[in-house]
Amino acid sequence: MGKSALARNRLQSNLSITKDKAMYSPNDMVEIQVYYTNETGFEITDGSMEFKLHHLENQVMPTITTTFMCEENGTLQLIKELQMPDIDFTGYLLVVDIFSEGEKLIASTTIGIDVSSEWIKFPRYGYVWDFRENVNTTERIEKLKSYHINALEYYDWKYRHHKPISENLDKWDDWSGRPIYGSTIRNYIKDAKAVNMVNMAYNMVYAATNGYEEDGVKQEWALYFAEDNNRGEGHFNFKMSDSTPTGITHLFFFDMRNKEWQEYIFEQHLKVFEAFDFDGWHGDTVGDWGKMKNAAGETLYVTDTYTEFLNAAKKVIGDKYLAFNPVGAKGIENVNKSDVDVLYTEIWPWDYDSEGLQYDSYYSLKKEIEQSRKESGGKSLVVPAYMSYDYGEKNPGSFFNTAAVMLTNATVFAAGGSRMELGDNGNMLCNEYFPAQNLVMNDELQARTVKLYDFIVAYENLLRDGQTETTNRIEFLGYASSSLGQANKVWSFGKKDENYEIIHIINLLGVSRNDWRANDGVKETPTKITNFEVKYYYSNEIDSVWMASPDLNDAKATNLSFTKGKNENGNFIQFTVPSLEYWDMIFMRKSEG
Known part of the structure; x- marks a missing residue:
């Protein structure tokens, strides 16, 4: 058998491993494919391969050993095949070690495995947008599977926003004139379901395109600018393009509280589920544009209609999943308390949260993710956060800045959130119009991203499984530090759950700005530090201290020795962290007594 695209997309070395699905149910069999090239300089006649499954700091299954032979340079x-444990919503790290004769370790690697019966607790959301004829959907799904993507947003797949299903289910043009083939959509869905990825049909929730009245949308459902809204006048419309082959250039707003509009747009999505085997609806907006009024003259803000609309939508679509994008996080508090299955919001650096904090810094991302978790009862916010936006538009075909992406990802994942960043054919988002592939990942960023996603799978139960924030004192001996993500400092913050106290350490040393977006494409690589001392003032007695990082040791947990002490600030433990490149996670097991 030839080496798959999936394997080639993982870290390049003489040993690589892949698995057959993006996530698994409890007790499922996992098929692990191993590719090893013998670079020892001699023939291996009595080699052995060990498979060890770890959950956090513990090996949870007996070691499985396979013997092999491999000629020199062969x-x-x-x-x-490995059977997973029967515990739902659990992340594991599979360690594969290869030994030559004499039990000499000659190669080692790891891969994350997510045992979750649904995607909504630990969403790893990706996207597809290319629905031309004869797209190799299998290859594209394979690439996304290598990042453990467990759900896909089908971007601009539909015929029209207010009428997603065309009369012809074999071929149609989207609003911009791009050809869409029904067979390609069906192939994506089939291939995604085969590897346990969920398929979400993207569409607007409150908008129609030109010609909507011909399709049964009534003008009395429309939204208009209020008289004191200085953004415009008349029926609110949003220009998508100056011109298109279809003649469609604008979106027109409708009142999400209007029962007839709800009945109309819900019926359209029931038709979607009849025509294609989608698993859910990804509802989109273009944000809140100030005070509006409906045809009856009643004033409103669209954000105030979110909860009612989303709850009604979820009731209608039943067991299908519902996700929703309140652009700029405007009105996100109304989404957080609704019945959506997954939280999602585009963050733009010029918007502000409810307390007046601008969404332009690393800390602002962390704060919104944590606030949304609290308001939603524990859901993990998915954040697109388009990197180096203007740089990409001015320099199409250039590379992403690796440090910029890694620091933003570390911020979001450490806070307990997730990203929408990876799409079909292994692309990374840099623009809200998903087909705009202005920037590409270089080899280093691809390799780091693979290991990062292994890490967030393996440690999902410490990252976004009921953890809450702490304010415990954290000291770094010899280095400037901050709890607010300030530039040129080590950024740290604490979390806790029933069993662990946790420290996240993100490296901003040598980084001159704390802007997550790196809009000009510039972000310094953090200054790596090694063997530095940390004092942590604990809440509970600590039994053991562990460190794991996507940047070190293939994400395997390392036991750290520690000492205990007490000073004017309280009881502390002190330990040495071997290395900090981008992001380290320290997790400390609480004493049971």
Whole structure:
């Protein structure tokens, strides 16, 4: 068997491993494919391969050993099946070690495995947008599977926003004139379901395109600018393009509280589910544009209609999933308390949260993710956060700044959130119009992103599984530090759950700005530090201290020795952190007594 695109997309070395699905149910069998090239300089006649499954700091299954032979410079390819434990919503790290004769370790690697019966607790949201004829959907799904993507947003797949299903289910043009093939959509869905990825049909919730009255949308459902809204007048409309082959250039707003509009747009999405085997609806907006009025003259803000609309939508679509995008996080508090299955919002650096904090810094991302978790009862916010936006538009075809992406990702994941950033054919988002592929990942960023996603899968139960924030004192001996994500400092913050106290350490040393977007494409690589001392003032007695990082040791947990002490600030433990490149996670097991 040939080496798959999935394997090629993982870290390049003489040992790589892949698995057959994006996530698994409890007790499922996992098919592990191993690819090993013998670069020892000699023939291996009595080699062994060990498979060890870890959950956090513990190995949770007996080691499974397979023997093999491999000639010098030869390639070994094998498949191993492992049965997962019966505990739902649990992340694991599979360690594969290869030994030559004499039990000498000659190669080692890891991969994350998510045992979750649904995607909504630990969403890893990706996207597809290319629905031309004869797209190799299998290859594209394979690439996304290598990042453990467990749900896909089908961007601009539909015929029209107010009428997503065309009369012809084989081929149609979207609003911009791009050809869409029904067979390609069906193939994506089939291939995604085969690897346990969920398929979400993207569409607007409150908008129609030109010609809407011909399709049964009534003008009396429309939204108009209020007289004291200085953004415009008349029926609110949003220009998408100056011209298109279809003649469609604008979106027109409708009142989400209007029962007839609800009945109309819900019926359209029931038709979607009849025509294609989608698993849910990803509802979109273009944000809140100030005070509006409906045809009856009643004033409103669209954000105030979110909860009622979303709850009604979820009731209608039943067991289908519902996600929703309150652009700029405007009105996100009304989404957080609704019945949506997954939280999602585009963050723009010029918007502000409810307390007046601008969304332009690393800390602002962390704060919104944590606030949304609290308001929603524990849901993990998905954040697109389009990187180096203007740089990409001015320099199409250039590379992403690796440090910028890694620091933003570390911020979002450490806070307990997730990203919408990876799409079909292994692309990364840099623009709200998903087909705009202005920037691309270089080899280093691809490799780091693979390991990052292994890490967030393996440690999902410490990242976004009921953790709450702490204010415990954290000291870094010899380095400037901050709890607010300030530039040129080590940024740290604490979390806790029933069993662990946790420290996240993000490296902003040598980074001159704390802007997550890096809009000009510029972001310094943090200054790596090694063997530095940390004092942590604990709440509960600590039994053991562990460190794990996507940047070190293939994300394996390392036990750290520690000492205890007490001073005027309270009881503390002190330990040495071996390395900080971008992001380290320290997790400390609480004493049971």
